[in-house]
Every structure is written in C-alpha cells, then in structure tokens.
Amino acid sequence: MAGEVLVLAESSGAAFRKATFEAVTEGRRLADLLNVREYVLAIGNNLMDHVSELGKYGADNVILVEDPSLALFHPDYYRQIALQAIKKLNPSIILAAATSTGKDLAPRLAIHLDTAVASECTHLELENGKLIATRPAFAGKVLLRVRVNGTPSIATLRPNVFTAKEVVPSKKPTVEQIQFDRPDSKMVVKEFVTQGAKKLDLTEASVIVSGGRGMGGPQNYKILEELAEVMGGVVGASRASVDAGWRPHSDQVGQTGRTVSPTLYIACGISGAIQHRVGMINSIVIVAINKDPEAPIFGFADYGIVGDVFEVVPALTREMKAFYGK
Amino acid sequence: MRRVPDTATRIKIASDWKSIDTADAEFVINPYEEYALEQAVQLKEKLGGEVTVVTLGPEKTTQVIMKALALGADKAIHLKSDRIPDDPGSIAKALANELKGSEFDVLLFGKKGVDDDNQQVGQMVAELLGIPCITQIVKLEVSDGKAVARREVEGGSITVEASLPAAFTAEKDLTVPRYASLRELVAARKKPIVVKDIELPQSFIEIVSIQNPLPRPAGKIVGRGVDAVPVLVKLLHEEAKVI
Numbered sequence: 001m002a003g004e005v006l007v008l009a010e011s012s013g014a015a016f017r018k019a020t021f022e023a024v025t026e027g028r029r030l031a032d033l034l035n036v037r038e039y040v041l042a043i044g045n046n047l048m049d050h051v052s053e054l055g056k057y058g059a060d061n062v063i064l065v066e067d068p069s070l071a072l073f074h075p076d077y078y079r080q081i082a083l084q085a086i087k088k089l090n091p092s093i094i095l096a097a098a099t100s101t102g103k104d105l106a107p108r109l110a111i112h113l114d115t116a117v118a119s120e121c122t123h124l125e126l127e128n129g130k131l132i133a134t135r136p137a138f139a140g141k142v143l144l145r146v147r148v149n150g151t152p153s154i155a156t157l158r159p160n161v162f163t164a165k166e167v168v169p170s171k172k173p174t175v176e177q178i179q180f181d182r183p184d185s186k187m188v189v190k191e192f193v194t195q196g197a198k199k200l201d202l203t204e205a206s207v208i209v210s211g212g213r214g215m216g217g218p219q220n221y222k223i224l225e226e227l228a229e230v231m232g233g234v235v236g237a238s239r240a241s242v243d244a245g246w247r248p249h250s251d252q253v254g255q256t257g258r259t260v261s262p263t264l265y266i267a268c269g270i271s272g273a274i275q276h277r278v279g280m281i282n283s284i285v286i287v288a289i290n291k292d293p294e295a296p297i298f299g300f301a302d303y304g305i306v307g308d309v310f311e312v313v314p315a316l317t318r319e320m321k322a323f324y325g326k
Numbered sequence: 327m328r329r330v331p332d333t334a335t336r337i338k339i340a341s342d343w344k345s346i347d348t349a350d351a352e353f354v355i356n357p358y359e360e361y362a363l364e365q366a367v368q369l370k371e372k373l374g375g376e377v378t379v380v381t382l383g384p385e386k387t388t389q390v391i392m393k394a395l396a397l398g399a400d401k402a403i404h405l406k407s408d409r410i411p412d413d414p415g416s417i418a419k420a421l422a423n424e425l426k427g428s429e430f431d432v433l434l435f436g437k438k439g440v441d442d443d444n445q446q447v448g449q450m451v452a453e454l455l456g457i458p459c460i461t462q463i464v465k466l467e468v469s470d471g472k473a474v475a476r477r478e479v480e481g482g483s484i485t486v487e488a489s490l491p492a493a494f495t496a497e498k499d500l501t502v503p504r505y506a507s508l509r510e511l512v513a514a515r516k517k518p519i520v521v522k523d524i525e526l527p528q529s530f531i532e533i534v535s536i537q538n539p540l541p542r543p544a545g546k547i548v549g550r551g552v553d554a555v556p557v558l559v560k561l562l563h564e565e566a567k568v569i
Contacts, residue, residue: 012481072484073479073484075458076458079453099479099480100461100462100477100478100480101479103445103461104461104462106446107414107415107418107445107447107449107450107453108449108450108453110415110446110450111415111418111419111450111453111454112453116413116414116415116529116530116531117414117444119443119444119445119446120443132534135443136443136539137441138331138346138440138441138443139333139440139443140539141336141337142337142339142346142537142538142539143536143539144533144535144536145533145534145535145536146531146532146533146534147531148531149530149531149532150530185458186457186458186488186489186492187458187460187486187487187488187492188486188487189484189485190485190487191484191485192482192483193484193485194481194482195481195483201481203480204480231569248499249464249478249497249498249499252498255440256333256357256498257498263568264562264566264568264569274334275333281539284568285562285566286542286545287562293547300544300545301545302545302546302566303545303546303548303561303562304546304547304548305549305550305551305554305555305558306549306550306551307550307551307552308551311551312551312552312554312555315552315555316555316558316559319555319559320559320569323559323563323569
C-alpha cells in the first residue's frame with residue numbers, strides 16, 4: 001500500500017531524541033487526516049528496547065535497522081537505508097526532526113527522489129495530499145508558507161515547536177527488522193566528543209539561561225550555570241559574548257547561532273539586539289534581567305527585572321532552590 | 327556562494343505577499359560562505375592551487391563576486407538567472423551541472439543562506455556529483471588526498487574523514503574572515519569572471535504566502551533589584567505556569 005506517513009527517527013546514545021517524539025506525534029496527526037498508517041524508520045544501535053516508546057506517540061509500524069556502525073550518523077549508511085525503505089514503502093509524506101542529522105539527511109534523500117524538503121517547519125497543513133509548511137526565513141523576520149509539490153512531500157520539524165503527545169491507548173507497533181549491509185563509503189565517521197558536561201542541546205532544552213555582554217567576562221557565567229542547574233536548564237549566550245571568546249559558538253542564540261524555543265528563556269545582561277531576538281523570540285516565556293531600563297529586551301520580554309545581574313541572578317538561584325525544595 | 331540581504335536589513339514583504347521587496351536592501355556575501363571562502367583561501371596559501379568562486383543569481387551578483395575576488399578567490403563563474411529559485415534542489419542541480427566534469431579537490435559551501443535558511447544546497451550538490459559531503463564543519467584539515475573535518479552537532483562534535491574530492495559546509499566557527507585591502511579591491515577588477523546564462527531546473531517548492539510573525543505583546547517590569555525576585559518566581563509559577 002502506498003501513501004503512508006514515514007517519520008525518520010533519531011537516536012542519541014541508545015535512546016530516541018525528544019524531537020523524534022515530536023515528529024512522531026505530528027506524523028500521527030497527518031496519518032489520521034490521510035487515513036493511512038504511520039511508519040517510523042529507526043536507524044541506530046541497541047534501540048530494540050525503546051521501540052515501544054515510538055508506539056506511545058502513535059507509530060503503527062517500526063522499521064528497525066541496527067548495527068554498531070550506525071550508532072553515530074553516517075551520511076552514506078543512513079542515506080542508503082532510508083532510500084531503500086522509502087522505495088519499498090512509497091510514502092506520501094516524510095518527516096524528520098530539524099536536527100544536525102535530519103537537516104543533513106533529508107536534502108540528500110530529496111535530491112535522489114527528485115522532490116523537495118521544507119526545512120525547519122513550525123506548522124504543517126495538508127492540501128490534496130501535499131504538505132503546506134510554515135517555516136521561518138530571514139532568521140524568523142518573516143514566515144513563509146510553502147507547498148512541497150514533489151512526491152513524497154518532505155519536511156523537517158524545528159525541535160521544541162511541535163508538542164510530543166502520547167496517544168490513548170498506546171500503539172503496539174509492528175516491528176520489522178532489516179539487516180544492514182554496509183555499503184562502500186568514502187567517509188569514515190570517527191568519534192563523538194561531548195562538549196563539557198552539557199547533556200542537552202540548546203534547541204531541545206526547556207529552560208535556557210542566557211548571558212550577554214553584561215556578564216563582563218567568561219568567569220562570571222558560573223552564576224548562570226548554577227541557576228540553569230537548579231532549573232534543569234542549559235546556558236546560552238549572545239553573539240557579543242561568543243565573539244568576545246567568552247563562550248563557544250555552540251552556545252550562541254541568534255541569527256548566526258541556534259534558534260531556540262524553550263518554555264522559559266532567562267536573558268541576563270543581554271540588550272536584545274535584533275540578531276539575538278530572532279533566535280529566541282519564539283520562547284514561550286521570556287524573562288529579562290538587565291541594569292539598563294531602556295534595553296530593547298524589555299520591549300518583548302514577558303517579565304523584566306531592572307537590576308545588576310550579579311545580585312539578581314544569585315538571588316533568583318536561591319529562590320528557585322527553595323521553590324524546587326533543593 | 328550566495329548573494330543575500332545583509333542580516334541587519336529590515337525585511338519587507340512585497341505587495342503580492344509572495345516575495346520579499348529587496349529594493350532598499352543592502353546585499354552581501356552570505357556570511358557562512360565568507361567562512362567557507364576564507365577556508366578555501368587558507369588552504370590555497372598552505373597547499374597551493376587555485377580558488378574558484380561559483381555563484382548563481384541575478385546580474386547584480388557581480389558586486390559580491392568582486393568582493394570574493396578581493397578576499398582571495400582567483401576567478402569566478404557566475405551562473406546568471408533572473409532570480410535565485412525557492413527550491414534548494416533547483417539551485418543544487420544548476421550548480422552540479424556546472425561542476426560536473428570540472429576538476430577540484432575541495433568544494434566548500436556555507437551551511438545555509440541567511441535569507442531562506444534552508445541548509446540544503448551543499449549536501450544536495452555533493453549527492454548529485456557522487457562525492458562525500460561533511461556538513462556544519464568547524465575545523466578542516468587537508469593532506470595527501472584526504473580531509474579530516476569536525477562537524478558541530480547537538481551536545482558536541484563528530485570527527486569525519488573523507489577522501490578527496492569532497493564537499494564541506496561551513497559552520498560559523500570554521501574561520502575568521504579577513505578584510506580586503508584597497509589594493510586587493512583594485513586587483514580584483516583584473517581577475518576573470520565567466521558569465522553563463524542558465525535555465526533554472528524545475529522547482530518543487532512553491533511559496534503560497536509570506537507573512538510577518540505575530541508581534542509579541544509587551545510584558546511587564548516586575549521590579550528593581552533583588553527585591554523583585556520573589557515576585558518573579560511567583561508570577562512564573564502562578565501566572566505563566568512555566569515552573
């Protein structure tokens with residue numbers, strides 16, 4: 001049968017990413033609208049024990065391809081497996097998370113299938129079986145609505161925008177395991193090095209505590225790390241503090257950094273220049289702490305405290321500790 | 327290399343609500359391609375060879391081509407079309423048509439254009455040419471027909487090796503672009519630009535409409551200094567319900 005919805009799952013270690021559950025939830029919604037089944041293609045290593053989680057979010061069928069050489073994303077291996085599955089299944093819609101893997105892989109598939117991908121979508125609609133995707137462009141200064149006219153219609157979904165929602169009752173997906181025959185490749189994927197102790201990426205975090213020029217220097221980010229830790233969040237940075245060499249680029253929120261949409265974004269010593277604003281404006285709640293009452297950030301923050309970050313942030317950490325009973 | 331409106335430019339939606347009015351926009355080399363170009367020039371300075379810039383776009387792209395030549399490219403190929411297509415696949419096919427059969431070791435792209443934010447063209451061109459492509463790289467070393475690149479991913483980085491020729495897409499941290507001196511700007515005028523009129527391949531992406539994002543309602547100042555902290559926590563819990 002043709003016309004199914006296919007979601008490309010992504011794992012990190014031996015677990016699926018939160019962004020994958022968001023995509024499976026959205027895929028379920030589309031499959032129901034089209035009255036078709038939702039398939040999930042899971043490529044990785046040691047994922048068998050986690051397949052039931054995909055059912056929780058609505059997957060009818062799981063195609064599982066496991067091999068130690070698939071633990072990390074390998075463009076040639078993943079592309080070959082996905083193309084093979086797609087040609088067999090002939091889906092009408094393909095979804096993936098707009099992560100480093102999804103954004104690398106989806107265009108490779110599209111060019112081989114002679115179709116197109118809408119990147120980093122924030123909303124999807126269906127029209128005559130094709131996707132109409134809403135996606136930010138110019139770093140969110142405008143929203144495009146684009147029709148993906150090729151077949152299949154492919155989209156990558158911006159993490160933290162779609163909500164992962166369990167279906168009731170849970171699905172018990174049919175699992176089909178496929179043997180992996182490693183193809184020749186001119187690429188060797190060597191090793192993954194974690195960046196510090198950071199467990200979560202900015203794009204997947206639900207709380208971000210971000211620091212800007214007002215932090216004064218790299219040594220002062222400790223107070224932000226303490227606050228983030230109490231709240232189970234991660235630390236971000238403005239371009240000014242990254243350009244000054246205080247924080248790595250991977251921490252940068254904004255037009256030439258990450259675009260984030262956490263539940264809570266706490267901007268500390270950040271003025272709120274347009275290039276930063278576009279990277280975090282879709283956060284659900286924005287808190288700004290800045291000593292300058294005229295800082296542009298107060299124009300779009302939900303809650304603001306005018307004050308010295310070196311006094312307010314430690315006080316906030318203490319208050320949050322008390323709140324969480326830590 | 328892509329010609330894009332400067333990131334500081336205000337983006338104005340045209341009256342058809344399907345395109346961007348760029349009449350007042352200032353155009354620059356796509357910032358991610360500046361990192362890529364700097365990497366190419368550094369490789370040339372270290373290992374020899376030649377840097378060619380390939381770009382697709384309208385007549386006015388010449389201005390950013392001159393800039394690239396001043397920044398160290400030796401020559402340029404301008405695939406001239408009336409516009410840049412909305413479908414990255416269409417761009418990729420046009421670029422791959424041009425590159426097919428030409429000899430190169432390293433093919434560098436920016437990871438994405440700061441205008442359409444698609445992040446697709448580099449890996450698509452590589453797939454069409456049948457060469458490896460490592461995306462979002464922050465470090466590149468080339469020696470003995472082989473490249474070792476580090477790509478930035480969620481929570482860390484991954485090292486990938488590829489045999490040449492290979493393609494790479496640049497992340498911001500790859501290099502720090504240089505500035506062109508006046509002498510280089512003058513010298514750029516003597517460097518060759520090959521202009522070719524092309525037919526754009528089919529586009530599978532159709533813009534239905536463009537809209538402005540919903541404005542964010544102005545919030546409130548909770549207070550000044552540490553005294554405001556307990557109020558803030560209460561509001562986050564009871565009003566915003568995010569903690």
